[in-house]
Amino acid sequence: MRMRSDGRLARMLHVLVHMALLGGRETSERIAEMLNTNPVVVRRTLGALRAHGIVASEGGRGGGWKLAKSLEEITVLDVQRALSAGPILPAATSSDHPSCPVERASNAVLVAAHAAAEARLAEIYGAAPLSEIARAAMETAKGA
Amino acid sequence: MRMRSDGRLARMLHVLVHMALLGGRETSERIAEMLNTNPVVVRRTLGALRAHGIVASEGGRGGGWKLAKSLEEITVLDVQRALSAGPILPAATSSDHPSCPVERASNAVLVAAHAAAEARLAEIYGAAPLSEIARAAMETAKGA
DNA sequence: TATTGCGTAACAAATGGTGTTACAGAATGA
DNA sequence: TCATTCTGTAACACCATTTGTTACGCAATA
Numbered sequence: 418m419r420m421r422s423d424g425r426l427a428r429m430l431h432v433l434v435h436m437a438l439l440g441g442r443e444t445s446e447r448i449a450e451m452l453n454t455n456p457v458v459v460r461r462t463l464g465a466l467r468a469h470g471i472v473a474s475e476g477g478r479g480g481g482w483k484l485a486k487s488l489e490e491i492t493v494l495d496v497q498r499a500l501s502a503g504p505i506l507p508a509a510t511s512s513d514h515p516s517c518p519v520e521r522a523s524n525a526v527l528v529a530a531h532a533a534a535e536a537r538l539a540e541i542y543g544a545a546p547l548s549e550i551a552r553a554a555m556e557t558a559k560g561a
Numbered sequence: 562m563r564m565r566s567d568g569r570l571a572r573m574l575h576v577l578v579h580m581a582l583l584g585g586r587e588t589s590e591r592i593a594e595m596l597n598t599n600p601v602v603v604r605r606t607l608g609a610l611r612a613h614g615i616v617a618s619e620g621g622r623g624g625g626w627k628l629a630k631s632l633e634e635i636t637v638l639d640v641q642r643a644l645s646a647g648p649i650l651p652a653a654t655s656s657d658h659p660s661c662p663v664e665r666a667s668n669a670v671l672v673a674a675h676a677a678a679e680a681r682l683a684e685i686y687g688a689a690p691l692s693e694i695a696r697a698a699m700e701t702a703k704g705a
Numbered sequence: 706t707a708t709t710g711c712g713t714a715a716c717a718a719a720t721g722g723t724g725t726t727a728c729a730g731a732a733t734g735a
Numbered sequence: 736t737c738a739t740t741c742t743g744t745a746a747c748a749c750c751a752t753t754t755g756t757t758a759c760g761c762a763a764t765a
Contacts, residue, residue: 423653424653424654427664454597508572511568518698524571529685534682541674
């Protein structure tokens, strides 16, 4: 029952930076083309970001998606949190004999280790605004 | 496509410590009872540990499983490595447009962050011998 | 030689992201 | 008003991975 880290975070970072660089509104259709996927998947995933104030959407003719904040104001951690409420790195403990001291001790070690790793990950995510990704991308594009 | 951290590590820590505390050989049948699971699952998983020299097995009457090292010589990291060859925390990047600078930059941030988190996790796992889990378990059992 | 226990193949179930179709609702513009 | 163009969402099927299970072969031993 694990919440494995999926490909949504990478895809969302990718598309959010593109949206900022393009400036205007983008439809699910066009975003889906950017991500080589389906418009419904895009709405589903961007919908989670909208619930956290990262993007906004409008229906009807001329509608679509746009950023609700600047790239400087969005960190990787913000996007991660929008996509998944729980821990980024769940502990993966066992619960075969909840009262067994050995199982408890084993689980405790794993929980502590994961908490430390998660703290490190969240620290880095939180210190990484999307504007930094945009800057690195432009640098690369120029250099190449 | 993630290699999510599954429940095998926790289960193996649990059973290895029990095996050490019990001292002798244990059959898949008895171990399965400890873990509330099936003997085949036990053979499957312990088989991976045997391939890394952590446990040994013998068939036939009077056979079963026993530790190949002492708990002091086995770290959580050893068990983790035996269960899964690759990274503990795979990066979860996207590959929709491998030549897109924005995708590359997004992936790079994620890869770097995961590498740091994984290093932290491996550091803790490597510094945690199973004897420490056994000690903590006995402490708890005594205290309670 | 009968029993015990591992080794392994084969298959079902559950989980969670993904891909897809279908359709309802809202905004826009002629 | 009405057709068009969007999002919102339900309802599936699909894929990959762990887990659970049955079945059977092989080795060791009393």
